[in-house]
Amino acid sequence: MRIMVLSRGVPSPEAPLRGIFEYDQAVALRQQGHDVVLAALDARSARHWRRFGIRIEHANDRQDGIAMVRLDVPVGAAPARIDHRVHALAARRLHRIVAREWGTPDVIHAHFARFAAASARAAFPEPLVWTEHDSHLACPDRRLTEDIATAGERADAVISVSQDLRDRLAEYGVASTVVPNIVDTELFDCPHRPHEGTVVVSVATLNPGKGMVELAHAVELLPGVQLRIIGGGPQQRQLEEIAADNPRIAVLGPQSRERIAQELAAADAFALASHAETFGVACAEALAAGLPVLTTACGGPQEFVNDSNGMVVPIGDVQALADGLHRVLTTSWDHEQIAEQARSRFAAGPVVNQLEAVYRQAIAGHESAG
Template structure:
């Protein structure tokens, strides 16, 4: 038998909890499940999560806000440690300035990722300015977004790039000035972290995931569905994006979310769990 079990997501955590009970081995769950990150959780998933969390040695949430949500909803004492990202591809590289203010966004093209709100805010902020918006990703909301772009007469400024590999997205980040994602709910927000690793300032929503990533030095947080504040944030970035230290944004991200740091922290958590069985 292993010294400890480490798994991710609720369903796998439930299986680990059963192994723990049968073989008396510590079990640890890293929980990034967005289905759990709701005010009203489906009864099936709530019951599954409750049984799972209360029969594990450690539950690790992937953001501080998500940790607080789990503790309140399930009466547990989860801890925070981020997921282990691979950011090397996105680390800052020198780039040439462009006459066009370039915004990039990445995510599954669904209503919950806030692309509808982004297109409307972009259309208002940049109707008469030299700016572009590239959106990477695929999903069920693509047809709606195409119609919305046409309705807003933004076909020469907003571009749906579809599903692309990480290398293509990293290249797009290199030539961009700002990353924006107005997601309705995030447990962590890896795409925000990749953008920061690239040195891009970001605009994000207060949706449980990105709050611990965004500071005054690297971006702006706006409330969900606050169209006016989003337009205001976009205009502010248009005027001030050059004031952000892209190299420092990238270095801070590298230092705080390096593989070594996250791995070392996770190993300590596992060692503590094993000690409880000594």
């Protein structure tokens, strides 16, 4: 099957997580024998400096075997009408290039409402699958509301990455199937590394919604427990100031997934104190490493963190975080079972099987609709 994956960008050394969910799916689909073209539309403002314009890379020229076309246009926070128009024109241009270079796709898989709506406005003739990841559905602006309506009307199949997100989309009248994000379970299946003391790792963007300051204060209540924070964002300086007064807390900044895997291999537990998560890929990666997870009742992670692999505590409660961490760190866990459960749920094979079923459904529905 030839699949055009429409993405918000491509991971790079400067932005290693940009478009990472889309890229991981593209790689997994390619490994399962599909003909995949990753069409990346990066519309961030010019302050995110990068090379603008079109770049085409054929599969034979890339180590990962993924054919790719990138279009970088500095749109930024444009008014909704302009944003819709620019994205539709850009998506149409990407589609023309894909058809010219690699042939007409059998299905278009757009990630996020913005890109699914752009596909709808571009009036692509192929079946359209839309995957939603966005936590902003809880408080959408005008642009997102219009994109959801447009994408929902046109898409032949819709995927949510969690039941929580499926329920949110249902509030907009959009029915969807739950298919989780892919986790590179082989990357995170690292031998456990001996280390001194008790180590907790947390990975997140460092903004107030991720609750990292609350987690740091919770660790301060636990003598002997070390917290290693991975990520960057507006609260990084505040967290570094907390760490300066407490040698048990370390702020490592943004890191590659390879480095994250190494950190997890030298940890005793993983913690996420987020206020809202549509999926919680960092939790899934920690489980793939065999670590027990402490998470808040923030949405997506509640669907796969349970008594067999961790604990869920209330949002924004420092004492509950401290008590939960203490319990997770003093419980005996079956680390191999934790990792095996993660592999069976999030590894490429099981997720691709689910995606293929959705693609077949979309193609059949599109053909029957005429």
